[in-house]
Amino acid sequence: MDTPAPNDAARPRLSACIIAFDEADRIVDCLASLAFCDEIVVVDSHSADATVALAEAAGARVLQRRFDGFRSQKQFAVEQAAHDWVLCLDADERVGDELRASILAARDRGFDAAAGYRFARLSDYFGRFLRHGNAYPDRVLRLFDRRRGGWRGQREVHEAASVDGAVATLRGDLIHYPYRSLQQQLAKTERYARMMAEHEHARGKRATLAKLVLAPAWRFWRGYLLRGGFRDGWHGLVYAYVRANYVRQKTIMLWMLSNGQPVVTPERGAGDGKP
Structure with a gap:
């Protein structure tokens, strides 16, 4: 009962x-x-x-x-x-x-x-x-x-x-159910990488050469090997690669912002002398 x-x-x-x-x-x-x-x-x-x-x-x-x-x-x-x-x-x-x-x-x-x-x-x-x-x-x-x-x-x-x-x-x-397609995932992770890079830059955080080189590799090996992502077959492999790519994109964008470079295409006419 x-x-x-x-x-x-x-x-x-x-x-x-x-x-x-x-x-x-x-x-x-x-x-x-x-x-x-x-x-x-x-x-x-x-x-x-x-x-x-x-x-x-x-x-x-x-x-x-x-x-x-x-x-x-x-x-x-x-x-x-x-x-x-x-x-x-x-x-x-x-x-x-x-x-x-x-x-x-x-x-x-x-x-x-x-x-x-x-x-x-x-x-x-x-x-x-x-x-x-x-x-x-x-x-x-x-x-x-x-x-x-x-x-x-x-x-x-x-x-x-x-x-x-x-x-x-x-x-x-x-x-x-986060992704409808791989294309959507790649676009979404790029958007999130830009938003996180801009957030971290605004808070005074800066990218280093060491992080630029090592952070994506660490994200992949930590998830795929140390945490057993390989047990999910090819799905786990692709997921680990895409997530490592997110870290790579975020760190590159933070590096660019730290060096005074834009990470998005400026609007036309904004400082280029064109109407």
Whole structure:
């Protein structure tokens, strides 16, 4: 016989918060995995596809906001939630069955173990889930009491939530489908590399020749050999190469910025004497 659920009035309410842009092919599965939440808030960056219509049809409350950074967008979503306990996802993520059970059990206990909860993220990489290397367990803090934490800081890429208080780990995986194609991954990593290089440069960080040469190689060998990425077959090999390339791009861009060189093409007419 199942254990009786606690009084609903005493159980904390939970808001799911998602940011989205042109995610019509993924938003429905994401929202379906969040059906156990008391509310779903989607902050959309003016999608041109059916993302908004699909989210509203699934019962989500959809808000429109111009995108000005991943951290800022996620914090805005948290602030719009009706409840203080929030579960934050991207549209390319889904709550797995075991993780859902862990979240429900923690909620039934009143989320009394911590101010926030982290859990592993399991990423699909072109038909295979990566379970080794730098890809897994990739634990992320996504469930927390917004009165004691949130998406803080100034970094708008590779953003992370933090809380004032204890953080506990839940069993189960957050299922991640990050890339639609290799082309998308390469474009995405180049964009993230530029954003991180600009962020680090603004904070006074500078690239060195040693880091320029050694950092990409270390990222590859640490993930592929030391952390067992080779156990994921050719998927693990390609993933390790692409991630090492991200480090290479970021370090080169930081080097260029440190030497007064642009990393993006200047707008035409900006100082070139042309109209």
